Amino acid sequence: MTQELTSPSPAPQAAGPDRGPQWWRDAVIYQVYVRSFADSDGDGIGDLRGVRERLPYLRDLGVDAVWLTPFYASPQADGGYDVADYRAVDPLFGSLQDAGDLIGAAHELGLRVIVDIVPNHTSDRHPWFQDPELARQRYVFRPGKGGQGELPPNDWESVFGGPAWTRTDRGDWYLHLFAPEQPDLDWERPEVHEEFAAIMRFWLDLGVDGFRIDVAHGMVKAAGLPDIGHGEQARLIGSQVLPFFDQDGVHAIHRTWRRLLDGYPGERIGVAEAWAPSIERLALYVRPDELHQAFNFQFLNTGWDAGALRQVIDASLTATASVGAPTTWVLSNHDVVRHTTRLGGGLDRARAATLLMLALPGSAYLYQGEELGLPEVTDLPDDVRQDPAFFRGGRFAGDGQGADGCSGASGQDGFRDGCRVPLPWSGEAPPYGFGHGGSWLPQPAGWHRLSVAAQTGDPSSTLELYRTALELRRRLPGLGDGEMSWRPAPEGVLAFARPGMLCTVNTLGRDTELPLPGEPLLSSAPVAVDGGSATVPGDSCTWWAI
Known part of the structure; x- marks a missing residue:
């Protein structure tokens, strides 16, 4: 049975911080x-x-x-x-x-x-499906194939495995693209x-x-x-x-x-x-x-x-x-x-x-x-x-x-x-x-x-x-929605710029040396900086201020 609140919920409020109307x-x-x-x-x-x-x-x-x-x-x-x-x-x-x-x-x-x-x-326990007549008006039911309707209406399979159809006591079949307990609604x-x-x-x-x-x-x-x-x-x-x-x-x-x-x-x-x-x-x-x-x-x-x-x-x-x-x-x-x-x-x-x-x-x-x-x-x-x-x-x-x-x-x-x-x-x-x-x-x-x-x-x-x-991400204006552009990088490394920052991703399983892009902001693993170059560990990502 549908439940009721004993008192009204607080009115929805704007969630923050406000990062714009959308x-x-x-x-x-x-x-x-x-x-x-x-x-x-x-x-x-x-x-x-x-x-x-x-x-x-x-x-x-x-x-x-x-x-x-x-x-x-x-x-x-x-x-x-x-x-x-x-x-x-x-x-x-x-x-x-x-x-x-x-x-x-x-x-x-x-x-x-x-x-x-x-x-x-x-659910097959939904009131609509529990009523045999209502079920056939609001779910996907079809007659079976074969001489006695003993075969499913088509060859569709459930995402969970097995046929996507189950036969009822009346002899017809209902569609369930997931479990048999999840009959598909008829959106027509x-x-x-x-x-x-x-x-x-x-x-x-x-x-x-x-x-x-x-x-x-x-x-x-x-x-x-x-x-x-x-x-x-x-x-x-x-x-x-x-x-x-x-x-x-x-x-x-x-x-x-x-x-x-x-x-x-x-x-x-x-x-x-x-x-x-x-x-x-x-x-x-x-x-x-x-x-x-x-x-x-x-x-x-x-x-x-x-x-x-x-x-x-x-x-x-x-x-x-x-x-x-x-x-x-x-x-x-x-x-x-x-x-x-x-x-x-x-x-x-x-x-x-x-x-x-x-x-x-x-x-x-x-x-x-x-x-x-x-x-x-x-x-x-x-x-x-x-x-x-x-x-x-x-x-x-x-x-x-x-x-x-x-x-x-x-x-x-x-x-x-x-x-x-x-x-x-x-x-x-x-x-x-x-x-x-x-x-x-x-x-x-x-x-x-x-x-x-x-x-x-x-x-x-x-x-x-x-x-x-x-x-x-909240504090830097260049993150979130907006533009990005790819930058040159060695094989196996991604580098792209966002306004005010650069992201480098080393997908290789070994350390890689890069020209120093800027000041490290955050890295998934320790980065070594030596003069004008930086050594980024394998399987790591670093954000740089530029």
Whole structure:
């Protein structure tokens, strides 16, 4: 049942510092995976009150906004991305009052709040799907093939493995591009459009500053639901247009949502989680009358190679500039192997990649725990895993793919639990201050060295590197949104200028000598300066004042 607040949430306030009217163009946005951030009630699962209590940490880290993963009422078949009631908070995470209190507390601290919305599918426990007649009006149902309708309507596969169709007791089939517990909505039905507009207004009225739109490339399916003709279809996501993803019709939906967002004060934003086969197609999601941002998964999927990085940076900036949008940069999230592990070079390479990302024009997304240098947890026992892909036969085992088709080289064979282990806050033993009742996934024994308490005040720690980098990014006018230009550099090294500063990135595994660019501002590893030259360590990034 939809919950109600016992008292109104504080009105939304402008988050600060004020970096101009289009705050989102260069914002640093921190992703909170709610169940793994902080546990306030001792049940081993993170919750909204835990997030609210830790908001001062995020303010002091220096981020501009917080993105919260789904906390709605849900059977939790897919970590909350199977929503049964979009206007209620799941008791695992608290109450609607807790959500309102969190939003108000964040605004008081100068932080904006972005929440997930899941429009491609609902839970099979959603009231619409529980009513057999209503389900067939608002979800994708089709008769089966074969003499008795015993075969699926087409050859589409679930992203999580296995067929994308499940047969009902009535003999027809429903589409689920993810788990069977996540039936796909039929966006040809006006009632679906009306309901999601109402859901958005509900949360905007409560004060949220925007939405991260899950599977923003879904919703619209090709007419006739044509066969693809071969298997292993999840490998094609992000490399070619598929009849169930990145169809042109999704853009009409996003334009409607943009008009809705523009009707609210304070520049509320829409962020697309969109897998597109090219950066140019991704840019279509952020045209002036569509969404504000789209995750740049091409950058996330690029290896630690100077030439490849330069190519994807250039292509990203060119594509977004063509539609007047900012580029977003992201290295980790709740669906991919953490970049400390994924990039293959450990903490040194991860720290360097972070400084590179924060020096680029546009907006940056951080995933909780990356500021601590957390690695992927690769040795979780099978009996604690909760990723639906694992339970559907390990389809992605060994292929380096995450459950959304994204690169997850090394780490846990693409299973997403390894990047979702709860954060270490303090103490010498699990749960490291996460809560007083254990943690829903086991934390490694050595994580006391990576905790917030252990790293705070240590100038060599990854946490203090992030804090310093974010403080400089706020203070230096040349960082954030704006221009950049490449500078000559040796093979394996990137060098680019922003107004007033230069960034150098050594992707080689060895020290490299460079002409001294200027005064070092910040480096991911110690830099040696000798007269007119500087020696930059392998797998490092340095910001220079010029």
